[in-house]
Amino acid sequence: MADSNANSVAFVRTEQVPPSPPPFQTSGPVKWAKDNLFSTPAYTVLTVVAAYFIYLILSGTLPWIFNGVWGTSSLAECREVLDGVSGGCFSVLTERWNQLIFGFKYPPDQYWRPALTFLIFFAAAAPVLFFKLPRQLLIITALFPFVAYWLIWGGTILTPILALAGFVVGYFVYQRFVAGSFAAGFFGGVAAAFVVWTFGGLLIPGSANENALLEAVPSRDLGGFMLNMMLGVVCVSLSVPLGIALALGRQSDMPLIKWVCVIFIEFIRGVPLITLLFVASVMLAYFFPPGTTTDLFLRVVIMITMFSSAYIAEVIRGGLAALPRGQYEAADSLGLDYPQAMRLIILPQALKISIPGIVNIAVGLFKDTVLVSVISMFDLLGMIRGPILASTEWNGVYWELLGFASLLFFVVCYGISQYSQWLERQLATGHR
Amino acid sequence: MTTITDPPQGAFRLSMLLNDTRYRSYTFQFIALIVLIGAIAFLMSNLFSNLAAAGLNISYQFLGTPAGYDINQTLVEYSSLSTNARAALVGILNTLLVAFLACVTATIFGVIAGVLRLSNNWLVSKLMSFYVEIFRNIPVLIWIIIIFTIMTAVLPGPRAFRGDNATSSMFLDAFAFTNRGIYIPAPVWGAGSMVVVAVFILSVIGVFAYRRYATKLLYDTGRLLPTGWPSLAILFVPAILVFFVMGMPIGLEYPELKGFNFQGGIKIGGPLIALWFALSIYTGAFIAENVRAGIQAISKGQSEAAGALGLRQGRIMNLVVLPQALRVIIPPLISQYLNITKNSSLAIAVGYADITATLGGITLNQTGRAIECILLLMLFYLTISLSISVIMNIYNNSVKLKER
Numbered sequence: 040m041a042d043s044n045a046n047s048v049a050f051v052r053t054e055q056v057p058p059s060p061p062p063f064q065t066s067g068p069v070k071w072a073k074d075n076l077f078s079t080p081a082y083t084v085l086t087v088v089a090a091y092f093i094y095l096i097l098s099g100t101l102p103w104i105f106n107g108v109w110g111t112s113s114l115a116e117c118r119e120v121l122d123g124v125s126g127g128c129f130s131v132l133t134e135r136w137n138q139l140i141f142g143f144k145y146p147p148d149q150y151w152r153p154a155l156t157f158l159i160f161f162a163a164a165a166p167v168l169f170f171k172l173p174r175q176l177l178i179i180t181a182l183f184p185f186v187a188y189w190l191i192w193g194g195t196i197l198t199p200i201l202a203l204a205g206f207v208v209g210y211f212v213y214q215r216f217v218a219g220s221f222a223a224g225f226f227g228g229v230a231a232a233f234v235v236w237t238f239g240g241l242l243i244p245g246s247a248n249e250n251a252l253l254e255a256v257p258s259r260d261l262g263g264f265m266l267n268m269m270l271g272v273v274c275v276s277l278s279v280p281l282g283i284a285l286a287l288g289r290q291s292d293m294p295l296i297k298w299v300c301v302i303f304i305e306f307i308r309g310v311p312l313i314t315l316l317f318v319a320s321v322m323l324a325y326f327f328p329p330g331t332t333t334d335l336f337l338r339v340v341i342m343i344t345m346f347s348s349a350y351i352a353e354v355i356r357g358g359l360a361a362l363p364r365g366q367y368e369a370a371d372s373l374g375l376d377y378p379q380a381m382r383l384i385i386l387p388q389a390l391k392i393s394i395p396g397i398v399n400i401a402v403g404l405f406k407d408t409v410l411v412s413v414i415s416m417f418d419l420l421g422m423i424r425g426p427i428l429a430s431t432e433w434n435g436v437y438w439e440l441l442g443f444a445s446l447l448f449f450v451v452c453y454g455i456s457q458y459s460q461w462l463e464r465q466l467a468t469g470h471r
Numbered sequence: 472m473t474t475i476t477d478p479p480q481g482a483f484r485l486s487m488l489l490n491d492t493r494y495r496s497y498t499f500q501f502i503a504l505i506v507l508i509g510a511i512a513f514l515m516s517n518l519f520s521n522l523a524a525a526g527l528n529i530s531y532q533f534l535g536t537p538a539g540y541d542i543n544q545t546l547v548e549y550s551s552l553s554t555n556a557r558a559a560l561v562g563i564l565n566t567l568l569v570a571f572l573a574c575v576t577a578t579i580f581g582v583i584a585g586v587l588r589l590s591n592n593w594l595v596s597k598l599m600s601f602y603v604e605i606f607r608n609i610p611v612l613i614w615i616i617i618i619f620t621i622m623t624a625v626l627p628g629p630r631a632f633r634g635d636n637a638t639s640s641m642f643l644d645a646f647a648f649t650n651r652g653i654y655i656p657a658p659v660w661g662a663g664s665m666v667v668v669a670v671f672i673l674s675v676i677g678v679f680a681y682r683r684y685a686t687k688l689l690y691d692t693g694r695l696l697p698t699g700w701p702s703l704a705i706l707f708v709p710a711i712l713v714f715f716v717m718g719m720p721i722g723l724e725y726p727e728l729k730g731f732n733f734q735g736g737i738k739i740g741g742p743l744i745a746l747w748f749a750l751s752i753y754t755g756a757f758i759a760e761n762v763r764a765g766i767q768a769i770s771k772g773q774s775e776a777a778g779a780l781g782l783r784q785g786r787i788m789n790l791v792v793l794p795q796a797l798r799v800i801i802p803p804l805i806s807q808y809l810n811i812t813k814n815s816s817l818a819i820a821v822g823y824a825d826i827t828a829t830l831g832g833i834t835l836n837q838t839g840r841a842i843e844c845i846l847l848l849m850l851f852y853l854t855i856s857l858s859i860s861v862i863m864n865i866y867n868n869s870v871k872l873k874e875r
Contacts, residue, residue: 074591075592075594076592078591078592082590082591082592085590085592085594086594089592089595092598093594292496293496294500295500295503296499296503299507305857306849309852309855309856309857310852311813311852313816313819313827314816314827314845314848314849317831317845321835321841324521325521325522326514326517328517329521329524406609407610409612409613410612410817412612412820413819413820420612437620438620441613441620444613445617448609449609452607452609453604456607456608
């Protein structure tokens with residue numbers, strides 16, 4: 040047909056005219072800028088102000104960053120190299136790198152131990168963070184606390200092995216009895232673990248720490264960003280189970296348990312973390328049995344865990360309250376008892392709803408670990424404000440050090456919050 | 472009511488304490504009570520034997536003894552001869568001062584940033600999300616220290632203002648930004664100034680009365696009175712008139728460089744500025760997110776419906792979107808205020824004399840009364856937190872959607 044038309048009617052085109060490009064004004068970057076930057080006079084003013092503001096920031100910081108000096112050994116030397124030009128003395132970061140990361144008392148020849156722990160940490164955290172990974176990897180997660188303890192604190196390997204043995208025995212006892220009753224399984228498991236720890240503890244000789252494979256490092260020698268990471272990871276992982284218990288306790292029908300949980304949660308949430316850290320540093324020691332000494336790290340972990348578990352409990356309570364009433368009733372009508380209903384029906388759903396909230400608490404907690412510098416622990420901020428800024432070589436290098444600390448925290452916290460948003464999208468399975 | 476599933480009403484047997492759900496909770500609570508009492512007794516016996524070993528006792532008499540230290544920023548009369556209780560009071564007032572200031576400015580920052588982040592202007596919305604992400608993800612303690620460092624290490628000393636070729640000069644001849652703090656003019660209340668203040672307060676009341684009248688008129692007759700310019704006029708014109716009629720009784724005392732330091736005016740110390748500003752921008756970033764979430768929570772249909780009724784853009788915001796968004800925004804906003812109050816305890820890191828620094832810091836270290844000081848400190852914060860939550864609950868109940 041087309042052929043016959045073309046032959047018979049000379050002025051009919053055989054192919055379509057290609058569309059002409061849209062006018063320059065209404066396409067491409069010009070249109071975008073018109074729509075998004077200069078659509079009204081007020082927006083134009085806003086855009087100009089914002090652009091000027093960005094210019095101010097960049098013109099101040101970019102030369103400072105690009106002129107930075109990385110290889111000098113003191114501030115005076117660095118100022119000589121810069122010779123009046125604006126530039127950062129980033130050599131404080133290279134020269135004091137180990138102090139910033141590990142603190143100033145960790146034995147330098149042992150730095151590989153925390154570094155290795157940090158690497159294993161990723162392997163241990165991966166199966167928890169990404170549900171699609173094979174579940175067998177959770178074995179690494181389960182073993183990680185013991186390996187990490189041994190690597191960081193060193194000393195005899197018998198201690199972490201004994202701790203692990205206690206958990207394993209407790210787990211088997213729990214498995215054996217949980218079919219009968221959850222309470223029997225749970226308390227039996229706890230009792231079995233304590234039996235193993237008590238009797239195993241007698242077996243470890245007091246001199247085991249001497250000539251150990253890894254040199255023992257006391258906790259007061261921990262410091263730097265490592266301390267922030269350790270406090271963050273330990274306290275978050277301890278406070279999630281505690282938070283679940285508190286949330287369930289607060290929902291409980293038993294008035295005594297309910298009110299104990301309510302009072303605990305409201306008390307902790309009502310006071311600032313810094314007062315709890317004061318408790319850890321000057322008051323908690325009074326509550327331990329006379330004659331025992333507990334190190335500051337443990338006391339701080341106890342207080343921060345209590346602090347974050349109260350907040351996590353509130354988040355989980357929100358998740359429990361958000362579940363439709365029908366889920367509870369369905370569990371009851373199936374004839375499940377309370378522990379079964381919670382483990383099999385309620386908690387899996389409630390925890391799923393509360394994950395973003397828990398991640399928020401974790402980010403906040405990780406940021407709050409810098410507060411330990413106030414009770415004179417040498418975490419990243421404590422190292423910066425204490426030994427480094429007070430030293431004769433680097434007295435006055437504020438911006439490079441504070442900028443570095445901010446950058447570290449920003450990278451970690453922003454990363455976690457992006458992960459949480461990704462997870463929210465993954466878990467969005469259409470709850471109405 | 473008896474149903475088929477009710478267990479037979481037999482005699483009570485001991486095994487029912489464990490196996491019968493009606494009695495089991497009593498068993499559990501009884502065990503929990505025993506454990507709780509045991510734990511408390513254990514901790515208390517440890518406490519008392521430790522205290523006895525250290526030769527200490529619990530006593531609050533230190534509150535009446537002279538504190539023996541100076542506080543550089545006080546709202547009430549205080550000297551080193553005042554009691555520890557007085558020092559704690561100074562601390563409480565300083566905490567409330569910085570918390571109040573930071574709440575106000577954080578709200579302003581947060582609302583501006585939250586609204587601008589929703590703006591259609593690409594550059595502005597990106598800049599605001601940059602602000603929010605940067606400030607939310609870096610610990611507030613680091614922000615406090617950064618701003619404190621700017622206050623102490625970057626701003627010039629008073630000596631830079633001296634001489635003919637001074638390197639620094641006062642802003643508008645009234646504000647001096649020095650590393651010892653910021654000096655601003657202080658008002659001087661002359662004779663008759665009370666009249667001006669009274670007239671001003673009356674004008675404020677007048678504005679409210681006028682707005683009520685305008686609303687009432689609108690609802691009764693449908694007539695719309697302008698409220699913007701008349702309110703401003705009612706607020707300022709009478710006060711300014713009286714001010715000149717009374718012969719300008721309120722003056723300003725400008726800070727002046729005398730000797731090695733500035734004299735006169737009001738001095739706002741560096742620690743206060745650092746704490747105030749850092750708490751404001753940090754919490755402002757969180758409030759911005761709350762504001763954004765609140766506005767986005769209002770479905771688009773609401774503003775479209777308002778548009779279909781013929782309302783203008785500003786009225787859609789004021790009459791339809793904001794009243795609904797506020798219900799979503801205010802509860803998290805109040806919990807942010809609570810966070811500001813609690814975070815103001817970080818004052819101790821920069822030496823601002825709040826309650827944590829006076830009672831929990833210097834008084835604790837000088838008297839060694841750790842337990843008493845920390846208990847009082849926690850009591851103070853608990854009181855504040857609980858009263859704010861009570862207010863919040865009252866508010867939540869008052870704005871709760873009235874459902875059938």
